[in-house]
Amino acid sequence: SSFDSGTVEKEPPYNRSVRRLKMLQHWREIAIRPRREECFEEDLDMLTSPHDDLKELLKRCLKARDDLNLNLPPHDQTDLECNKYLISQKSNIRNSGLGLYFSPPSQNFNNKFSVNSSISGIDCEEIKTVIQKGQIICYYCGHIHDFQSQKYLEDKSYLMLVSGDLFVDPGPCLNILARYINDPLNEDYVNCSFIPEPDKNRCAVVATRVIRTGEELFVSYGDGFWAQKSIRGTVYSAP
Structure with missing residues (x-):
């Protein structure tokens, strides 16, 4: 799966944030829960509830977005x-x-x-x-x-x-x-x-x-x- 949280060793933080954000957005927007093995460790707690908490999913999407931007690769323009x-x-x-x-x-x-x-x-x-x-x-x-x-x-x-x-x-x-x-x-x-x-x-x-x-x-x-x-x-x- 594209969301699998355990297949990449020493993954750059930016790449991990991108994958986690995609997983959370997919979960929130399409209402299809990830399998346990697809879910990131910090989001496993949401699988224990029988109902999806859309407000919490939005909150986590925004947090994953913040993490993504915090770990952006350098904007290198020295080739210009x-x-x-x-x-x-x-x-x-x-x-x-x-x-x-x-x-x-x-x-x-x-x-x-x-x-x-x-x-x-x-x-x-x-x-x-x-x-x-x-x-x-x-x-x-x-x-x-x-x-x-x-x-x-x-x-x-x-x-x-x-x-x-x-x-x-x-x-x-x-x-x-x-x-x-x-x-x-x-x-x-x-x-x-x-x-x-x-x-x-x-x-x-x-x-x-x-x-x-x-x-x-x-x-x-x-x-x-x-x-x-x-x-x-x-x-x-x-x-």
């Missing part, structure tokens, strides 16, 4: 050339806090960027002080949630729907630089977009035009995001 030249600093959009900028240091101006991270099929010989259209800049990723678990988040400021029932939340992950990309609410200034990669629990941030040194990254959050907000963001216009 321009990720190391992204910096967060005060946004050009008024009252928007920090923004994300492409800012390679001056001593690197003559260095070549690899275009191996392009998903557009563009074959460029080199990228110097610009990010090319179609190039992956960084990834929007973080804690993993579904529709059920995201309802219990206290802060949804950074929560993003990736695809279907998959949400990601970089709010607790300060090392995820994509969290600082703002929406200018003005299509004229949007220079990147989110491309869902649900199989990897993330969205790729992809340049929609050439982005030059010193530019702030801007993306459209979409009408669905703003429809859930009680306040409207600030429309950006360059000075």
Whole structure:
């Protein structure tokens, strides 16, 4: 069984949490109890009751989700050339806090960027002080949630729907630089977009035009995001 709790030796905590969460969700949503040998040790007590306690199952699903996110593998983005030249600093959009900028240091101006991270099929010989259209800049990723678990988040400021029932939340992950990309609410200034990669629990941030040194990254959050907000963001216009 995919839920068998005793077949894997020295299993990474993240993998175990994923399997336990799947078992508990299956139990709660489809109302099919696991066999004793399929059940995780900490959940065996629920098999002793003749009736399923749905509130307790939900509680355990949320706890398993917390354990999963606590043990997430590192979000490694070092393979992206321009990720190391992204910096967060005060946004050009008024009252928007920090923004994300492409800012390679001056001593690197003559260095070549690899275009191996392009998903557009563009074959460029080199990228110097610009990010090319179609190039992956960084990834929007973080804690993993579904529709059920995201309802219990206290802060949804950074929560993003990736695809279907998959949400990601970089709010607790300060090392995820994509969290600082703002929406200018003005299509004229949007220079990147989110491309869902649900199989990897993330969205790729992809340049929609050439982005030059010193530019702030801007993306459209979409009408669905703003429809859930009680306040409207600030429309950006360059000075």
